[in-house]
Amino acid sequence: MRNAKHILEIQLNEHGLRRVSLEVFQGLVFVNLDTDAAPLAAGLGATADEIRDYLPNLPSCHFAHRTEALLKANWKIVIENFSECYHCHIVHKTFTEGVIKPEAYKIIARGDSRLHCALPQSGDTNDTAADQAAKTDIFTAWYLWPLTAVQVYPGGVGTTFRWIPLDPELTKFEVDWWLAAPKPTSSEQAMNNQHEATTFA
Ligand SMILES: [Fe+2]
Secondary structure (H helix, E strand, O other): OOOOOOOHHOOOOHHOOOOOEEEEOOOEEEEOOOOOOOHHHHHOOOOHHHHHHHOOOOHHHHEEEEEEEEEEEEHHHHHHHHHHOOHHHHHHHHHHHEEEHHOOOOEEEEEOOOEEOOOOOOOOOOHHHOOOOOOOOEEEEEEEEOEEEEEEOOOEEEEEEEEEEEEEOOOEEEEEEEEEOOOHHHHHHHHHHHHHHOOOO
């Protein structure tokens, strides 16, 4: 907005703009319309350290790709669906057969976040990680109440999930890919394509 045409001519106090809470965590910008809400960090606890361990260079990663879909469901149903993986071996076969070991999939609730984790099919993937500083021993995803998740594929590839409630029966789902280099490697591109074709939504 700072660079928008005529923005400097607008008298902000004449347009009923409301103050919002804004926090930056690992390069991600979180906005909360409730200025009295507790700080994001207070609700994250150990999750904040884990995200830093598995995606230490997220703030300098490059935006590579966005996959999006419209889901015909209330956002709470969508989040409920994301918060279990019993459906994964039916709906996301490539994920459960090629990426993780589904028998060890765990979801751990803590405060305002949920940790999803599983052993990868191919063991520790640090050898192939684009980011050598990243922890890569397990597949991890963290759901952050209410509408965000951060996920790390084996190999240290980071994605962020956003669910945007459009109306009571429609939710937009966006998955953004964050990579160490501006252009995806062939394996990153293959992972992206596979996710879009077989795992997304
Ligand atoms: Fe799913």
